[in-house]
Amino acid sequence: MRVSISVQEAKKIQREMLDRVDVGRPLSDEDVRMVGGVDVSYLKGVEKMFAAVCVFKFPEMELVECKTGSSKVTFPYVPGYLAFREAPAILAVINKIKSKPDLILVDGHGVAHPRGIGIASHLGVLLNIPTIGVAKSLLVGEYAEPSCEVGASSPIVYDQKEVGAALRTRKGVKVVFVSPGHGVDLDSAVRLTLACCLGYRLPEPVRRAHRLANEARVSYQKKHALRYGGTLGS
DNA sequence: GCGACAG
């Protein structure tokens, strides 16, 4: 792929963006009328990715609007630099929606990151919209396993600080790792994430965006008769 | 140097 920038340059950008990240602001439920979720899927072999965004009315959690889009991959997957790979595609689909979410849940970490600025924080700063990182696995830090009931949580500690929480969003399933992205504090992030869950491990906005991004990839594969990353047929 | 390592 034609790489947009180097990891060194990306690191410098993160350093410059870091002081704009705000995780000290409580966000009440009344502050959120619309909540969005974003995710990206990839097509093996070709340098293409499919992003999706789904917006829900909060706290009713009724689907309001969804958009998808495809983009070329211009940055490799490097742990700690996911934003430089996925943010461009995500920003593109967010620009397509008519509704204005007051909060966006991102598939990945927020400040529970080596340098305190994961993809959720990165997007929050660029959009100037509160964001929360919801990841399926840990990138940095340590945590104690919470009890198995819905809503149980325990802090993620990294560099002697509480940067997030391991949250049980559904009874008996693996926890998800929640961390503030930008414009919201940890307690609010955990509370709001839980309020977005409808019986599944992942909060609905992210779950639906994930599904939609996959559908967009599949339709692309079908449209171009792609399989195993190669071309079959015309 | 070695192991870890979001999606």
Next chain:
DNA sequence: ATCTTGTCGC
């Protein structure tokens, strides 16, 4: 993340 088939449990 992607690809892939069956299997286990509510």
